[in-house]
Amino acid sequence: GQSLEQPSEVTAVEGAIVQINCTYQTSGFYGLSWYQQHDGGAPTFLSYNGLDGLEETGRFSSFLSRSDSYGYLLLQELQMKDSASYFCAVRPYTSGTYKYIFGTGTRLKVLA
């Protein structure tokens, strides 16, 4: 089957750096995306890795290694507003599919 696993919860303090991992079991996909969702809010797009390597967008960076079936989201200079749930997502290569698969989600708590 196809699945993306994430740690259920991560806690860190303001100003720190935190890494949220995403390990997957899927035969192949177009790229790895990351979304942020605050409680009661809509998921919002953060980052996309189409190729292996690191992508940087401000305080957020994302990494993909297809050979290791692994990716991560790195959040630097944590702020209280970063407390939210984070989801990785892929769109598998399966012929003719436009279907997206989301990970189990990681709840990030940022402490003062």
Add this chain to the structure above:
Amino acid sequence: DAGVTQSPTHLIKTRGQQVTLRCSPKSGHDTVSWYQQALGQGPQFIFQYYEEEERQRGNFPDRFSGHQFPNYSSELNVNALLLGDSALYLCASSKGLAKNIQYFGAGTRLSVL
């Protein structure tokens, strides 16, 4: 520029009833996907509409059906509601199929009693 809008925001139904949820995509977008998100879980893909046709479907029973209108807005219909259908239903839009970025609405919270 309005983002993705969904209505209603909250809904309470009883088992066996039918429900219709609505979604207006972001301006300029023509593709709408629907997701079900149970509490504490990631969104689960229900189906996707493009050019008024269902293009892809996830592992959901036929009780879940949808429609896309010429103005690209969409409806999700669920018949014979079960307690397990209680969830947040999210709509996402993009311009064209097979896009790597989706824009989500805030969702409709459905409670089935």
